[in-house]
Amino acid sequence: MASLFSHPLTRSIPNLFTRFRLRPSRTMSSSSAQRLFQLKLDPLTGNSEWVVIDEEDQVSENPSEPLLSTTSYLDMLNDSRRNRAFREAIDKTVTKNCRVLDIGAGTGLLSMMAARAMGSGDSVACPRTEGMVTACESYLPMVKLMRKVLHLNGLGRKINVINKRSDELNIGVDITSRADVLVSEILDSELLGEGLIPTLQHAHDMLLVENAKTVPYRATTYGQLVESKFLWKLHDLYNNEAKALDNVFLVPAGQETILSIKQQQYAMHCDAIKEEIKLLSEPFKIFEFDFSKRPDSHEETELHIKATDNGSVHAVVSWWILQLDCEGTIFYSTAPKWISVPFNINKSQTPFSSAGDWCDHWKQCVWFIPGKGICVSKHEEVHLHAIHTDISISYNLKTQLSRTEIGQHDLFARDSQLILSPERVAIYGDSEWRLSMLTAVKNTLQGKVISLCVVADDSIFLAILIAHLSRTSHVISLFPGLRDKGTQYLQAVADVNGFSMDRVEVLQNWKTCLTTLDTHQKKVDLLIGEPFYYGNEGMLPWQNLRFWKERTMLNSALSEDVVIMPCKGILRACAMSIPDLWNSRRCLNKIEGLDHSVVNATLGACGDLPEAQEGPCLPYFVWQCGEIKELSEILTVMEFDFSKPINPCSGKAMVEFTETGICHGFVLWIDWVMDAENCTVLTTGPVHRYWKQGVKLLSKPISVGFHGSESTSGCFSTEIEASFDPSSGELIVKHTLS
Incomplete structure (x- = not known):
């Protein structure tokens, strides 16, 4: 959405690429093509760097790493109720010779609807002698994709595509005159979060005629x-x-x-x-x-x-x-x-x-x-x-009785306040989760003298718990995301939790590795994490394998008999029927009569990917994904051994279906094994609603059954395999029918 305030990827599913809210990309011209600078995040280190992406590759038939495949464009374009409503309204509103402005054009769907309506309408509402549709879109990869869609539908010459935000448009330069009709869809779930109001304000001030028509109207x-x-x-x-x-x-x-x-x-x-x-x-x-x-x-x-x-x-x-x-x-x-x-x-x-x-x-x-x-x-x-x-x-x-506003209760320095996600707050308030953590830590501390404990992640719970339980240990919290906020928070709650800050510190200058110079000449006896990294809540489960990376960077400071918690991670999977989610990302053909088949490879659509291209793993709260049904037992695909430095690893598992139905993909998550005896295992699977899982959708759903069932057709088993690349933090998941 090339609005004044926002960009379509503000509605995207979180991925490895982060973009500025107001100016999501920077482009530079070259003799051959334009290139895009993207800020790429390494999920295993938290570091980011600018990388140059070849734009032509991003809109090719088989892009090597499509930036748009993890966005919500497919979900939006598969919303037939939305598409039909906009088409009907545009057909009623747009007539011959209108000047139409589409803000946040995306694939150009609304622009094409307007151009088509202009060709079949009358000239009563708009007395101009020449009609034109202007499509405003700020994100260059989407602009290039839009041009492909317009060409496919024979509308490339009827729609003027401008690669700018709406507040960058100039009358007389980008647009010959003010528009008679505004069509746009810059709405989020709250309505206003994508900048609807400032976009409309600027449009009415600078881009639209007086008493302009709009779709939507209200x-x-x-x-x-x-x-x-x-x-x-x-x-x-x-x-x-x-x-x-x-x-x-x-x-x-x-x-x-x-x-x-x-x-x-x-x-x-x-x-x-x-x-x-x-x-x-x-x-x-x-x-x-x-x-x-x-x-x-x-x-x-x-x-x-x-x-x-x-x-x-x-x-x-x-x-x-x-x-x-x-x-x-x-x-x-x-x-x-x-x-x-x-x-x-x-x-x-x-x-x-x-x-x-x-x-x-x-x-x-x-x-x-x-x-x-x-x-x-x-x-x-x-x-x-x-x-x-x-x-x-x-x-x-x-x-009416109390006349008391429900608001905040206490007054304290805002410097000490931490803001966490609702799901993280719920986890920290969950008695069962806290008991599991307490039991695991107590069992580890029993009979051991822990002189130095390092909390590798952003877990304030573990930092307080260790300081509270082990009165002789020194605790260093790395707090890679919380930093100073974590220090101020610990200082504010230290007294009530029975520890003093002379035994707890937050390492301020994080390096690529930690040495005994940073640990007061002591070796680390206990390295622990939940794992939880501030700001990672919307990412894929295995991106918390950052704990493994941190453990590796601390290797030289670890004692010979160091206890590492969790001691390993287990990648779990379950075959599932997820029809609503699959349908929301299925391949596009004609949308209200306008062909969108050219976008499927770039957007990673289910059902229409080139043979060599795999669909992405996407993070979802699976329990919120509409109709769902488990079709297999929970499987162990591979393990990550944290007693050793991070290394490439892979695994596979045979999936035996235990229910009949239609399999749309696999749900994946990580179980964290806290102790070597496997007594405490913390799962992040769909049974718990506070964690997102990774979903790997199949290109085409398959009918499945199990041996001994009434079903005599369909697939009874399949194989799923995964490989982990520590250099990128990526987990590649594939399946093979057997």
């Missing part, structure tokens, strides 16, 4: 008060930690927000937790945004909501509804499936369905109510104060 956000223990655990560490009884206090009394989540809306597939949600209000309207007018950057509203049941409000679940045409006949909703009747829409006049096929590019949003939430009684009035800025929406709640 968006309205809605919300609902809910009770959910699962959602509560994702943010209230203080009250959940109290149940652990292990005398480790990550959030001491009086410092309830010293470790917290960021106050923002979190995108989530709320249908996946439908059975765990208790609705405490009717849906209510929050904000309305008219795209045909210049929007305000700031707005506030006070809503009075009656509780429909007794309970505790743990969160506000929100979604939005698009009205794509000015007459109000074409709509699109991101509402959860429990919402059956749209609001402010005449259902008798307008065919409407809020529930469509599963898609990942738009979800519902969750706003967590701090602490234990707010207790309400049936018919009690709750006051919701909603605020939107130019990029976000936030809420405050209070009841």
Whole structure:
């Protein structure tokens, strides 16, 4: 999306390439082609470097390492409900001789719809003598791909493609005159996060005629008060930690927000937790945004909501509804499936369905109510104060009885505050996880004198736990992501956890290796990690093998009988039926009559990849991926031995199917074996909802069964193999039918 504020890859699945939010790429001209500078992250070191990518390779029929294959473009373009709604609205709005501007053109789908509508419409709405569609897209690889799509559909000469952000366009230079119609899709799950408001403001000020038409025409956000223990655990560490009884206090009394989540809306597939949600209000309207007018950057509203049941409000679940045409006949909703009747829409006049096929590019949003939430009684009035800025929406709640706003409890230096993801907060508040860690560490310390312990990762829990349990040991925390924040946090919680900072330090100057000069002439007796690296939450599970890399760099400082925890990692896999996820990434043919088959190889589409090209492994919360079914036992594919320095390794496993069905791919994760006796194994598989798994989708789904079942056709077994390359941190996964 070549908007003023954002870029389409802000909606991408996290991968090894990170891009600046405002200026995601830099290009330079050469005699032969343009090249792209990308900031590439090494997941095993956390280091990044600028690399030059040959643009021509990225849009070839068989790109060697396609940058776009791990984005959400496929998911978005496979959303037939979205595509149909935009096509119908564009057909109604765009007529002959219009000047149309498409901001954030992507593959050019909306631009092509507009050009096609212009050729078949009349000239009533737009009195100009010549029509033109201008497609604005800032990301060069997508521009090159778009040109291929336009050429395939014979529309290359009818659409003017400009490789710029919308705020870089100049009337009289890039565009001959202001546009009569704006078509765009720069919406995220929250609605505003991709810069909708600043983009519309600039467009109305500089790029559009007065009273311009827009597709979409309007968006309205809605919300609902809910009770959910699962959602509560994702943010209230203080009250959940109290149940652990292990005398480790990550959030001491009086410092309830010293470790917290960021106050923002979190995108989530709320249908996946439908059975765990208790609705405490009717849906209510929050904000309305008219795209045909210049929007305000700031707005506030006070809503009075009656509780429909007794309970505790743990969160506000929100979604939005698009009205794509000015007459109000074409709509699109991101509402959860429990919402059956749209609001402010005449259902008798307008065919409407809020529930469509599963898609990942738009979800519902969750706003967590701090602490234990707010207790309400049936018919009690709750006051919701909603605020939107130019990029976000936030809420405050209070009841009529208390008139007390639900907010932060404690006052302390913000320098000490740590912001973690909701899933990490839930893990740290999970009594079972904490007990496993405590047991493993206690068993390791029993009968041993640990003079020096190094916490290799960003685990504040382990740093505190070791300092609390081993009064004689010196603890060095590397905290590669937390750094000074980690030091300030430990200083703030040291007293209540019974240790002094003269026994705990955070290494400030991280090097490629650690020597005894850094460890006060001591050898490391215990090297430990969860493993957890700050900022890695959205990455693939094996990217936490950074622990193995760190262990290797510390090799010269390790004692001969050093204890390493975890002592190994095990790559697990399970064959699964995941139809919704597979369909969201299936190959594209014609979208509303416009051929997109040329993009499949570049976008890594399932079902249409060249023989030599493998689809990517992608990180997902599998439990949120719609319909899922396990088709095999959990398999061990390979092991990573942390007692030795990092090295290339590989493994394979025979998959015997235990259920009949359609196999769409394999779900992979790592189990961390904490001790040599295999007594404590911490799994990150789908059974636990706080970790993402890696998903390797098949090019084509296969029908499977098991020996002895009624099925006489299909595949009964297959082989999966994996190889790990420590130089890049990549795990290559393949399967072979047997």
